[in-house]
Every structure is written in structure tokens, then in C-alpha cells.
Amino acid sequence: MxxxxxxxxxxxxxxxxxxxxxxxxxxxxxxxxxxxxxxxxxxxxxxxxxxxxxxxxxxxxxxxxxxxxxxxxxxxxxxxxxxxxxxxRILWAGALLVVGLTAGLALFKASSPQLPEPVTRLVIDLPPEHRLVDSFHPIAFAPDGASLVYAATAAGAADSQLFLHRLDRFEAEAIPDTVGARDPFFSPDGQWVGFLAGSAL
Structure with missing residues (x-):
């Protein structure tokens, strides 16, 4: 059988x-x-x-x-x-390999030197009738680098005023209600412009 x-x-x-x-x-x-x-x-x-x-x-x-x-x-x-x-065992080994590679890549990126931001150079011609105010900081750049504000005295004006110059445009525009302003600065988010006027901020 x-x-x-x-x-x-x-x-x-x-x-x-x-x-x-x-x-x-x-x-x-x-x-x-x-x-x-x-x-x-x-x-x-x-x-x-x-x-x-x-x-x-x-x-x-x-x-x-x-x-x-x-x-x-x-x-x-x-x-x-x-x-x-x-x-x-093969699955565990594969999972450990993936974790190891991910950790290694993260460490490599963290240890690799960061390239410095490129330096931007530009020339801005102020209108002939504008004269920069003689102060500690007459110019302020926006945090995003797309615009700047400067304090200048226009021809025939008794007091200074702030002007906004967007770098993608040719002409600056006067900022209203800034007569007598000097030492402009941007808020960290770039939405507001502060300045000194006399002894006030």
C-alpha cells in the first residue's frame, strides 16, 4: 500500500x-x-x-x-x-535600508554648504527734482527686494516726503501723508512702511 x-x-x-x-x-x-x-x-x-x-x-x-x-x-x-x-526578514531589511537612505540624504543635505544668495546690483536714477534727505537711513529696501522707499525733498518743497520706487517701473510715486518723513523702514512682511517725522515714529 x-x-x-x-x-x-x-x-x-x-x-x-x-x-x-x-x-x-x-x-x-x-x-x-x-x-x-x-x-x-x-x-x-x-x-x-x-x-x-x-x-x-x-x-x-x-x-x-x-x-x-x-x-x-x-x-x-x-x-x-x-x-x-x-x-x-527581507521586508524588514528593505524598510531599514529605505530609512537609512532617507536619513543619510537628510544628513547630506544638512551638511552640504548652502550657496550664498546672489548679489544684486542696480542703479536707480532719482528724478532731477528729488534730493535725498541728509539722514541716517534715507533709503529702505522691501524684504522681497522688489521695491524701495526713499526720503527726498522735491524741488520747491519745504519738507521731505517718502517716495515708493518699484523696481519693475521707471518712475517713483509719492506716498501720501508722509510730509516731513525721514529714515523709512519696512515691516517684516513688507506690507507697511514706517518712518520718523520730527521726534515721532
Missing amino acids: LTGRKAFTGKSQASLIGAIMNAEPAAPSTLFPMRPKALDHVVQTCLAKDPDERWSTAGDVGRELSWIRESHEERASVEVTSPRRSRE
């Missing part, structure tokens, strides 16, 4: 009896390599020539077969779970 073949063969009754008495049957594992080798021991014990070497009862054979089945199932479960564990 294990191999699908007869344990002993003979061309006649006499040769068959001779094979049973003298020949050893082929081990199941030699015919079917996938069979557990422990079954070879069970078959050899059942077919032993000496009656004292055989199993005493069918219960003994059953217990031996149960033990073989359990040990074979345990081995099979280890073989089945082994690839899963190796797959998990």
Missing part, C-alpha cells in the same frame, strides 16, 4: 515463498524519495524474518505510524514557515 507494488514477487508459488523467506523488500524511500525514511524502519520491522524482531501488536505499529506522522507534520510546518520568515 505504501509503494503501490508488491513487497515480494515470484514467477511461481515456490519462487514467491523463497523470496518471502530469503529476500529483503525494497525500502519505500528508495522507490519514492518523498516518503519519510522512518517508514522504512516500520516496513522492515513488520517484514522481519525473525518473529522476535517484529512488532508485537497492531497497536505498536499504529503508535509508530502516529509518531512518524506528527514528526513529519512538524517538519513540514517548519519548512512552510521558513520562507515566510525569510520574506519578513
Whole structure:
């Protein structure tokens, strides 16, 4: 039943009896390599020539077969779970590699020297009728660098005034309500212009 073949063969009754008495049957594992080798021991014990070497009862054979089945199932479960564990290890290794590369890239960017902002040079021609106020800071640049404010006295005017010059335009425009202003400055967000007028801010 294990191999699908007869344990002993003979061309006649006499040769068959001779094979049973003298020949050893082929081990199941030699015919079917996938069979557990422990079954070879069970078959050899059942077919032993000496009656004292055989199993005493069918219960003994059953217990031996149960033990073989359990040990074979345990081995099979280890073989089945082994690839899963190796797959998990590969996934963990991949995840650690990604984390390591990300951290390395972040450290590389943090340690690489930052290029300085390019220096912008420009020449602004004030209108001929404007004369810069003689003060500590007559000019202020906006935080975004797109415009500037200067304090100047226009021709014929008694007091100074602030003028806004956007760098994308040719002409400056007077800022209303800034008569007598000097030392202009921008708010940090660039939305407002402050100045000194007399002793007031």
C-alpha cells in the first residue's frame, strides 16, 4: 500500500515463498524519495524474518505510524514557515535600508554648504527734482527686494516726503501723508512702511 507494488514477487508459488523467506523488500524511500525514511524502519520491522524482531501488536505499529506522522507534520510546518520568515526578514531589511537612505540624504543635505544668495546690483536714477534727505537711513529696501522707499525733498518743497520706487517701473510715486518723513523702514512682511517725522515714529 505504501509503494503501490508488491513487497515480494515470484514467477511461481515456490519462487514467491523463497523470496518471502530469503529476500529483503525494497525500502519505500528508495522507490519514492518523498516518503519519510522512518517508514522504512516500520516496513522492515513488520517484514522481519525473525518473529522476535517484529512488532508485537497492531497497536505498536499504529503508535509508530502516529509518531512518524506528527514528526513529519512538524517538519513540514517548519519548512512552510521558513520562507515566510525569510520574506519578513527581507521586508524588514528593505524598510531599514529605505530609512537609512532617507536619513543619510537628510544628513547630506544638512551638511552640504548652502550657496550664498546672489548679489544684486542696480542703479536707480532719482528724478532731477528729488534730493535725498541728509539722514541716517534715507533709503529702505522691501524684504522681497522688489521695491524701495526713499526720503527726498522735491524741488520747491519745504519738507521731505517718502517716495515708493518699484523696481519693475521707471518712475517713483509719492506716498501720501508722509510730509516731513525721514529714515523709512519696512515691516517684516513688507506690507507697511514706517518712518520718523520730527521726534515721532
